[in-house]
Amino acid sequence: MTPAQRPKRPFGLGTYLLMLVGLAVVGAVLGGGGALLGDRPGLFGLVLSFIPIAITMVIVGFVSIWWWRGIDEAAREAHKWAWWWGGSGGMALGAVVLITLTARDDVMTPASLGLSAADLVVGGMMTILLFQLAGYTIAWAAWWLKRR
Amino acid sequence: MNNRLKVLRAERNWSQADLAERLGVSRQTVNALETGRYDPSLPLAFRIAGVFEQPIEAIFIAE
Numbered sequence: 001m002t003p004a005q006r007p008k009r010p011f012g013l014g015t016y017l018l019m020l021v022g023l024a025v026v027g028a029v030l031g032g033g034g035a036l037l038g039d040r041p042g043l044f045g046l047v048l049s050f051i052p053i054a055i056t057m058v059i060v061g062f063v064s065i066w067w068w069r070g071i072d073e074a075a076r077e078a079h080k081w082a083w084w085w086g087g088s089g090g091m092a093l094g095a096v097v098l099i100t101l102t103a104r105d106d107v108m109t110p111a112s113l114g115l116s117a118a119d120l121v122v123g124g125m126m127t128i129l130l131f132q133l134a135g136y137t138i139a140w141a142a143w144w145l146k147r148r
Numbered sequence: 149m150n151n152r153l154k155v156l157r158a159e160r161n162w163s164q165a166d167l168a169e170r171l172g173v174s175r176q177t178v179n180a181l182e183t184g185r186y187d188p189s190l191p192l193a194f195r196i197a198g199v200f201e202q203p204i205e206a207i208f209i210a211e
Contacts, residue, residue: 006169007171009172010173012174071174072172072173073188074173074174074181075174077186144176147186148176
C-alpha cells in the first residue's frame with residue numbers, strides 16, 4: 001500500500017492533549033481579558049464581558065467540529081453513547097440532588113447562604129453541568145473499557 | 149456479530165496497528181472489532197472487505 005493509498009490516520013492521544021492545552025490557553029487569555037475588561041460598569045462592561053465569552057465559544061465550536069471529523073467511527077460512537085447515557089444519567093442524578101435541596105426551605109435559601117437569586121440560578125446550572133460532565137466521563141471510559 | 153478479522157489479520161502477519169493504518173481507524177477500534185464488541189458501519193465493513201479482498205459475508209457472521 002503506497003502512502004497515497006493509505007486512509008487518513010485518526011487523531012490520537014497526542015492530538016487530543018495538544019487540543020486540550022490549546023483550548024486551555026485560549027480560555028485563559030479570553031477569560032482573563034473578559035474579567036479585566038468586563039469590570040467596567042453599565043452596558044459597555046456587559047458588552048466587554050460578552051465578547052470574549054462569545055469568541056471562546058465560537059473557537060470551541062470550530063475546534064469541536066475539527067476534532068469530530070478527525071476521529072474514527074468507534075470513537076464517535078463512544079462519545080454519542082457517553083453523551084446520551086452518561087450526560088443524561090448525570091443530569092438526572094444532579095436534578096435529584098438539586099430539587100431535593102431547593103424543595104426544602106430550611107436547607108437552601110438565598111438568605112441562609114448569603115447569595116442572590118441569580119447566584120443560585122448560576123450555581124444550579126453549573127452543578128447540573130458538573131454532574132453531566134462526570135456522568136459523561138464515566139460512561140465514555142466504561143464504553144472503551146468494555147471493548148478493550 | 150462474530151467476525152474472522154483476527155484470523156485474517158494473523159494470516160497476513162499484520163499487527164492490529166498495521167490493520168488500523170490500512171483501514172484509517174485507531175488500534176483500539178480494531179481491537180473492539182476483533183473482540184466482537186463493536187459492529188462496524190457499512191462503509192467500514194466495505195473497507196475491511198476491500199483490505200482483505202473478500203466479500204463481507206465471508207468476514208462477518210450473523211449470530
